[in-house]
Amino acid sequence: MIRFHGVTKRYGEKTAVDGLDMTVENGSVCVLIGPSGCGKSTTLRMINRLLEPDEGTIEVDDKALRDYDPASLRLRIGYVIQSVGLLPHMRVWQNIALVPRLLGWEKPRRRERADELLDIVGLDPEEYRDKYPAQLSGGEAQRVGVARALAADPPYLLMDEPFGAVDPLTRATLQQSFRDIQSRLKKTVVLVTHDLDEAIYLADRIALMRDGVLQQFGSPAEILTSPVNEFVREFVGSDRMLRMLNTVELGAVDGWSGADGSRPTLRDALSQLLSAPERSIRVGLNDGSQEELDFDRIREMVLP
Amino acid sequence: MRLFRLVVLLLLLVVVVVPGIYGPVAQWAFPDESSHVYARVDMATLLLQHLVLAGLATVAATITGVALGVLVTRPAGQSLIPLVRDLAALAQTVPPVAVLVLAVPVLGFGTAPTVLALFLFSVLPILGNTVTGLQQVDPALLEASTGMGMRDWRRLLVTELPLAAPVILAGVRTAAIISIGTATIGATIGAGGLGVVIIAGLVRDNMAFITAGALASAVLALIVDWFFELAAGRVMRVQRGATDGV
Numbered sequence A: 001m002i003r004f005h006g007v008t009k010r011y012g013e014k015t016a017v018d019g020l021d022m023t024v025e026n027g028s029v030c031v032l033i034g035p036s037g038c039g040k041s042t043t044l045r046m047i048n049r050l051l052e053p054d055e056g057t058i059e060v061d062d063k064a065l066r067d068y069d070p071a072s073l074r075l076r077i078g079y080v081i082q083s084v085g086l087l088p089h090m091r092v093w094q095n096i097a098l099v100p101r102l103l104g105w106e107k108p109r110r111r112e113r114a115d116e117l118l119d120i121v122g123l124d125p126e127e128y129r130d131k132y133p134a135q136l137s138g139g140e141a142q143r144v145g146v147a148r149a150l151a152a153d154p155p156y157l158l159m160d161e162p163f164g165a166v167d168p169l170t171r172a173t174l175q176q177s178f179r180d181i182q183s184r185l186k187k188t189v190v191l192v193t194h195d196l197d198e199a200i201y202l203a204d205r206i207a208l209m210r211d212g213v214l215q216q217f218g219s220p221a222e223i224l225t226s227p228v229n230e231f232v233r234e235f236v237g238s239d240r241m242l243r244m245l246n247t248v249e250l251g252a253v254d255g256w257s258g259a260d261g262s263r264p265t266l267r268d269a270l271s272q273l274l275s276a277p278e279r280s281i282r283v284g285l286n287d288g289s290q291e292e293l294d295f296d297r298i299r300e301m302v303l304p
Numbered sequence B: 001m002r003l004f005r006l007v008v009l010l011l012l013l014v015v016v017v018v019p020g021i022y023g024p025v026a027q028w029a030f031p032d033e034s035s036h037v038y039a040r041v042d043m044a045t046l047l048l049q050h051l052v053l054a055g056l057a058t059v060a061a062t063i064t065g066v067a068l069g070v071l072v073t074r075p076a077g078q079s080l081i082p083l084v085r086d087l088a089a090l091a092q093t094v095p096p097v098a099v100l101v102l103a104v105p106v107l108g109f110g111t112a113p114t115v116l117a118l119f120l121f122s123v124l125p126i127l128g129n130t131v132t133g134l135q136q137v138d139p140a141l142l143e144a145s146t147g148m149g150m151r152d153w154r155r156l157l158v159t160e161l162p163l164a165a166p167v168i169l170a171g172v173r174t175a176a177i178i179s180i181g182t183a184t185i186g187a188t189i190g191a192g193g194l195g196v197v198i199i200a201g202l203v204r205d206n207m208a209f210i211t212a213g214a215l216a217s218a219v220l221a222l223i224v225d226w227f228f229e230l231a232a233g234r235v236m237r238v239q240r241g242a243t244d245g246v
Helices: A040-047 A070-075 A092-096 A098-102 A107-120 A138-150 A168-185 A196-202 A220-225 A230-236 A240-245 A266-275 A295-302 B002-017 B019-029 B043-073 B075-093 B096-107 B111-135 B139-148 B152-189 B195-204 B207-238
Strands: A002-011 A014-024 A029-033 A055-060 A077-080 A156-160 A188-193 A205-210 A213-218 A281-284 A290-293
Touching (some): A014 A213, A040 A188, A077 B139, A098 B139, A168 A196, A205 A220, A220 A230, A240 A295, B002 B019, B019 B207, B152 B207, B195 B207
Antiparallel strands (some): A002 A055, A205 A213
């Protein structure tokens, strides 16, 4: 659990984060979002003490951050940054095994762990373990970056625009992989993005910030359906109900085919339905069951 | 091809150093000279002295230069960087001979002042390159390293020094080659080395001696440079991603 109590961070005259109170529950994904300069990255970087707050306290596991030794704290908090930050002079497996190395694991165990993680993030260990970062595509590098953050099985994961530097198609695949990984590993994740669709798709809770002030903190559905003020309403946009469609994932939709390994959402189902001759179409749900989907059913699924 | 170059250089060195071979060669090349092989000290000894002079200076300069470079790039030393840069630039404009000449009144004659002079001249390019190399490490990699839980010293060893290595190595290479060249002048202040033959040749107006000394030190410099090139290639290969921005 990560708790913010009245956390304020200033850069000279400018207040980057202003009196932030927020709790990130264990096993949940909290997405920090807002316009540039809203303080979302600053907030993230205070959690692993790359920045120190000027006022207030942050607690991790009910213990104030200032009572942790920064380096040992960071070993328990996986960190993924936008530019990935793989060390170019080390092979993929060595990059992944960096934190285990800092923890003093023996080399055979580190190698084994690197292979496990390559598997988890969907890269073939045989093919990738001995490559250098320069030999990877942007999407592969991002996957290795996530693998590295997960290497020592930290309970916490901080991600600073982890999928920001790749093309939209790759981003969608990475987001989906991340959601799959998270549903298995149940890490406590804080993720920064400026992409609302990404936030809606990945978040259990969204923290929407502006000028250092938390505007609204709630589930994607709450943010989309009951914005607390004009800023939030504008930020989510007039098409906010359409965005809600993306939060519901389906197993299959008749007549739909997407990129390799991607799964349809309710939005794809609606699109199919609009072009279907009948008033309903067949979809497969995530649990494997089938269902007739019509417009009323879509409304029910979007507004639980 | 690269190995072939080394073989040729080594053969040349053998020709110059072994009296039995150099004698006839020099006799053929300089028929007018009265003697062709420097007899007072044998060439192999001078070569070794030369290598020790330059080697000691370079090793000491590398340790000092890298250590100072690391210190001034730490947060506490940042304010010294402009000064270090100016000093490094200044030293590059002073000819090494001048450094040697200036060292004599202060340190007297012999091996020690020569090594010291070579050291002083070598330390600044290494220091300058160390600072440059460390400063050009991508800040995102530093943040990633710290964020992963590396302590400062670990980050230095795992991330910063390996990534700065090619630039640092280039500085050491420059320093080593200049030291080998400059060490010949050490003979004028009694430090031994290949300069001894050159000075003897100049005094006696003997081209065979001058050629032996000059050729031997030039070939020595080229051989050392060959090894640095090998090392640089190796470091660069390990670094192949560094320029890719990944």
